[in-house]
Amino acid sequence: MPEMTFAQAIDYALGEAMAADERVITLGEDVAMLRRELLVRFGPSRVLQAPISEAAFLAAGVGAAMAGLRPVVEIMMVDFIAVALDALLNQATKVRAFSGGKWNVPLVVRAACGGGYGDAGQHEQCLWGLLSGMPGISVLVPSNPADAAGLMLSAIQCDEPVVFLEHKLLSDYWLDYLGRGGRETVSFDVPEAGARGEVPKPPAPVPIGKAKKAREGRDIAMFGLGVSLHRCLEAAQELEKDGISAEVVDLRSACPLDREMILSSASRTGRVLVVDEDYAGYGLSGEVAALLSEEGLKVDFARVCAEEVVPYARSLEDEVLPNRRRIREAALRLCGGSA
Amino acid sequence: MPEMTFAQAIDYALGEAMAADERVITLGEDVAMLRRELLVRFGPSRVLQAPISEAAFLAAGVGAAMAGLRPVVEIMMVDFIAVALDALLNQATKVRAFSGGKWNVPLVVRAACGGGYGDAGQHEQCLWGLLSGMPGISVLVPSNPADAAGLMLSAIQCDEPVVFLEHKLLSDYWLDYLGRGGRETVSFDVPEAGARGEVPKPPAPVPIGKAKKAREGRDIAMFGLGVSLHRCLEAAQELEKDGISAEVVDLRSACPLDREMILSSASRTGRVLVVDEDYAGYGLSGEVAALLSEEGLKVDFARVCAEEVVPYARSLEDEVLPNRRRIREAALRLCGGSA
Amino acid sequence: MVPDVQELYRQMARMRRFEEKLAELWNRGLISGEMHLGVGEEAVAAGVLAHLEEDDAMALDHRSTPPLVGRGVNMESLLLEMMGHPDGLCGGRGGHMHLFSKERLAASSGIVGSSAPLACGFALAARQLRPGKVAVAFFGEGAANQGMLLESFNLAVAWNLPVVFVCKDNRWAITTRSRSVTGGCLLRRARSFGLRAFRVDGTRVERVWATAGKAVGRARAGRGPGFILASCPRMEGHFLGDPMLRVFREPVRQTLEIGPPLARALLSRPLAALPARALHMGIIGKALATLGVEKYVLERDPLRRAAALLSEETRRRIEDEASREVEEAARAALAAVEGR
Amino acid sequence: MVPDVQELYRQMARMRRFEEKLAELWNRGLISGEMHLGVGEEAVAAGVLAHLEEDDAMALDHRSTPPLVGRGVNMESLLLEMMGHPDGLCGGRGGHMHLFSKERLAASSGIVGSSAPLACGFALAARQLRPGKVAVAFFGEGAANQGMLLESFNLAVAWNLPVVFVCKDNRWAITTRSRSVTGGCLLRRARSFGLRAFRVDGTRVERVWATAGKAVGRARAGRGPGFILASCPRMEGHFLGDPMLRVFREPVRQTLEIGPPLARALLSRPLAALPARALHMGIIGKALATLGVEKYVLERDPLRRAAALLSEETRRRIEDEASREVEEAARAALAAVEGR
Ligand SMILES: Cc1ncc(C[n+]2csc(CCOP(=O)(O)OP(=O)(O)O)c2C)c(N)n1
Ligand SMILES: Cc1ncc(C[n+]2csc(CCOP(=O)(O)OP(=O)(O)O)c2C)c(N)n1
Numbered sequence A, B: 001m002p003e004m005t006f007a008q009a010i011d012y013a014l015g016e017a018m019a020a021d022e023r024v025i026t027l028g029e030d031v032a033m034l035r036r037e038l039l040v041r042f043g044p045s046r047v048l049q050a051p052i053s054e055a056a057f058l059a060a061g062v063g064a065a066m067a068g069l070r071p072v073v074e075i076m077m078v079d080f081i082a083v084a085l086d087a088l089l090n091q092a093t094k095v096r097a098f099s100g101g102k103w104n105v106p107l108v109v110r111a112a113c114g115g116g117y118g119d120a121g122q123h124e125q126c127l128w129g130l131l132s133g134m135p136g137i138s139v140l141v142p143s144n145p146a147d148a149a150g151l152m153l154s155a156i157q158c159d160e161p162v163v164f165l166e167h168k169l170l171s172d173y174w175l176d177y178l179g180r181g182g183r184e185t186v187s188f189d190v191p192e193a194g195a196r197g198e199v200p201k202p203p204a205p206v207p208i209g210k211a212k213k214a215r216e217g218r219d220i221a222m223f224g225l226g227v228s229l230h231r232c233l234e235a236a237q238e239l240e241k242d243g244i245s246a247e248v249v250d251l252r253s254a255c256p257l258d259r260e261m262i263l264s265s266a267s268r269t270g271r272v273l274v275v276d277e278d279y280a281g282y283g284l285s286g287e288v289a290a291l292l293s294e295e296g297l298k299v300d301f302a303r304v305c306a307e308e309v310v311p312y313a314r315s316l317e318d319e320v321l322p323n324r325r326r327i328r329e330a331a332l333r334l335c336g337g338s339a
Numbered sequence C, D: 001m002v003p004d005v006q007e008l009y010r011q012m013a014r015m016r017r018f019e020e021k022l023a024e025l026w027n028r029g030l031i032s033g034e035m036h037l038g039v040g041e042e043a044v045a046a047g048v049l050a051h052l053e054e055d056d057a058m059a060l061d062h063r064s065t066p067p068l069v070g071r072g073v074n075m076e077s078l079l080l081e082m083m084g085h086p087d088g089l090c091g092g093r094g095g096h097m098h099l100f101s102k103e104r105l106a107a108s109s110g111i112v113g114s115s116a117p118l119a120c121g122f123a124l125a126a127r128q129l130r131p132g133k134v135a136v137a138f139f140g141e142g143a144a145n146q147g148m149l150l151e152s153f154n155l156a157v158a159w160n161l162p163v164v165f166v167c168k169d170n171r172w173a174i175t176t177r178s179r180s181v182t183g184g185c186l187l188r189r190a191r192s193f194g195l196r197a198f199r200v201d202g203t204r205v206e207r208v209w210a211t212a213g214k215a216v217g218r219a220r221a222g223r224g225p226g227f228i229l230a231s232c233p234r235m236e237g238h239f240l241g242d243p244m245l246r247v248f249r250e251p252v253r254q255t256l257e258i259g260p261p262l263a264r265a266l267l268s269r270p271l272a273a274l275p276a277r278a279l280h281m282g283i284i285g286k287a288l289a290t291l292g293v294e295k296y297v298l299e300r301d302p303l304r305r306a307a308a309l310l311s312e313e314t315r316r317r318i319e320d321e322a323s324r325e326v327e328e329a330a331r332a333a334l335a336a337v338e339g340r
């Protein structure tokens, strides 16, 4: 298995899918440069450079998907979905339902997400909670190259709308574009295991909605995804010194959730900590709580999330995004100790 | 206290606010006809007819609010917010945070919401879950004329962005426009206590984020808002015959939630049923579950929500929206009985 | 080339009879929700559709029944859908604002302006998968202020998509006179994005046919997207039961409903200068008056105008056929609904 | 009226020196994230701002420092903000894409196109609360394809708002040649919505000044919104550290980075016809080449051009003053940052 960066893995899977199926196309702003390798391979009729018109080109992606293509539409950063949400909320996710199951929308929306490099909260949001709130959509948030490739493949093969989120802190070119800019004078807390790793060749699809146990543990189950998954693992190591054995589950998709694994980890440990870089309220962490409560699983529960708009200053940002310290403290509290 | 319809109460409060403060204006599509009484009173410079350009006129509302006005912007139906979400997600709710607390946005977004009259799920959504997921916003969902007037007043007085949702089933003119169309041949399950009632004169502001106990009970606490509140009350009556004493709480706002009342009702009854016309996933019901779980309150929990896109056929719609039967069954299950 | 006026009229008659049936069923309470008819738009639909081939696609707005009927979607399944029957076109789950026919590559949406980008996507797929096929978007002049639609004009040009945008200009958006909230002129607006733009009297089917022929032909040949601005009357108000129309149809009852609150508002304190108030009152009065005038401009009925091109006998034969087709579909549909 | 070229140059020099300082601090790692400079846009900013009065408002895009500096926002507080210091303009919470000065009614946003509707709102409030005051929106030519911005053109006309839209046409949107994704011509586009539209060479401050005088004057007098299309160079790439620029600045290292994967892609299976691939490769090559050419069109530097209108002595005096002001602000800001 070759080693790849997170970003390479995604484009590798996309490239393989495009090679295997002529109906797969990709479009978005600056794709001629961002996906130049795909452009060179597949030409401008399948790698379409778009104007700054997210609403139109995302909705066009819906139409293209309805009419037989399998478009991967890039919304450069997920924050910008706000100008184009209609295409998802009122079009893509409604077609299957309104048509009585007769028509479907095999659309992939690809977007960079997440913070940790100092762009502030109009460019560093996660928004998977908001997006997951629409019935009829899947929202994937890989945390490592192999999953990234496998989930991209599954997204393209899926017959329903899928949002694929690429965390900028794992994605070297985004981090370089937006954060480093070629400087040696700045540093970022990049989880190495997420940014680089082995990827099966040919890429193997990773099933949508299946979580993965990233670490076994007895005392507490921590649920995370994307960069937060790595923060959980980092915290779990520290917690070991505190005498706490933490299980860590990589949810891999914000929606659908892997009920089974969540329930089994939660019931076995009796304590649940959701770590979510997205906003705390009305999102993923609440959904996990509801899922547990609905099943009558009465566990100790806490969450570590972004509680407010991500501020610009790196030091403030580090406190708003879930970090090791906050995770550890929350875990200790849950386990009856104190930090 | 004069009796008013739900719709009259809102426009009454809005009219009083406009009379008291020149900075209050209202704008939106068709307001010259929808708010004709305000137009006659305050003229076209304060009741502005807008083109079908929600993105621009909502964002203009943000700018107007920043520059000293207190705009009430109508997005005819909340579903259409999808074309204008940027104004809320990336502008209105970010200004206070990004400006370091130095600038704020006293904006009210008014929109009709909800179903029960056969327009299907591109026009009958609630979306308060999606909207509540943005830090820095309040989302109000009154269930009766007095609250509608009082909350509208508070929304206008609030210095931060507020979404005010007007349920179409309670609002006679919307229901007539969209559902009845002057026909005698159709009928709707309108909760009378919500559609008409006494309203204090002058209108009394209702504090934002304060729930109200709508019914006392011992065995189970049901949380609802808007039309769902009435469905809870109806179900509670039936449950009485089943020997179950149900408490019903009108949340009145989807965000912020009244932590205190939710916790007290939940802990007293030990059983919680969230009844929510909005989508089940990643929304209000999850947030209530998280809130309870975070407090370590281990109650029996269930939710009755819209699980999917609202279908067109009235009979199908009736099953997708929370109804008495589903509420009663869920309550019975929670209380250990069966329907 | 000359248009086949008989065939065009036949399609228009089918659309009209069908929608009259819809109105009847709606009034009987068998169709729920808002029911927007395309009565008055038949010449636009028929004139454009005459140039469509198999595998061409259509993106439609909230007045989508005429194009669907014109494209040959089964009338009974349409009626069943409107009545929310499981055998309806969409299993009763879409309803009249959300009609989908995958076979015919036709989709409607109740979100104003959304048909334009959808058609761009249809056109993009056509170019990749079905070269020589085109997509058409139908929408109103009010939609021409919606951002995603304006973006689509640009997108279509930037990507040279085989798409034709058809703007049905009935001059109203619900109760708003579109001119009063629209800057400039829509023809120039479309042109300024680089679209080839045509203006046509949308009540004259033969002219629509000729204009659409040019626009569709160009798009099909890969010579670029087009825009057609077709004026047409709004004969049945915004939707069935339009309260503004009711004012004219039942003046006494409705004035009693609308009048008193307005008068109260006029007099309520604190008072703006009374002349100002009278002026504001005037704004509403004028809107209502204009609407009233419009309403009775029935000589702009496209069917009447097309009928003038035919012999009385031909017209009657076509009408009879259309009525029969609709009645049969309605009978079958009603039987199915009542049989449930 | 004639422009006060000295004053205009003074503002431009202040903007330029300030942004050079930003670049320095950014390179030192003291400023985080994307840093978009307005280097090359100074004549547009200065020429427009010269017509603004107290209580006029500005809505800005991601290149907002020149207008803020020109409007007199304290340099030290701007620098502190960029460095994320609690005493910064926004308490270190906004950063360079989200700068807000309530006193100066100036707000920036990193969402492309959002400045236009924001300015409409500012203008609406001005009309109600501060008659005779105007609002200005700055944005790039790439933003002119964003729906909410196009809607704003219409809204401004429909409501006759006292707003001036200023489009800084640097011909690029990140790595995209805007012409390649934009239909028609932007001047005509603005005009088609009913805006009074002006074109001007945005590198000539005296011309911008004259044009802006007309547009702002009309708006201020309530005679309607305006649009200015001002061409200007993008001298520093899209943002600091722009990888496309790096290719030209450090050709060897960067080509090693970009080259091999491209070559691999060129040869990877399954193969498109090789000539097609060479063609695709050409697209990228051409983009890079164009950028390279652009980069060296430094004679379009607006400061150089404005300087030619002044005596060498005056120019130097102004430059020195500007440098001193910036250096002092930077010294104070750095002291505060290091003192933490
Ligand atoms: C985005 C959006 N905004 C508002 C509405 C409400 N609405 C439905 S139809 C309509 C008027 C549309 O006018 P026009 O496009 O001219 O079509 P017409 O009804 O005149 O045929 C409006 C505002 C909507 N459905 N979607
Ligand atoms: C809605 C949205 N889409 C995309 C982006 C990413 N983006 C940031 S700047 C930019 C290019 C803007 O081009 P232009 O308006 O010409 O301004 P310039 O950078 O050339 O000054 C893009 C696409 C964004 N910030 N917001």
Ligand SMILES: [Mg+2]
Pocket: C140, C141, C142, C168, C169, C170, C171, C172, C173, C174, C178
């Ligand atoms: Mg119209």
Ligand SMILES: [Mg+2]
Pocket: D140, D141, D142, D168, D169, D170, D171, D172, D173, D174, D178
């Ligand atoms: Mg540009």
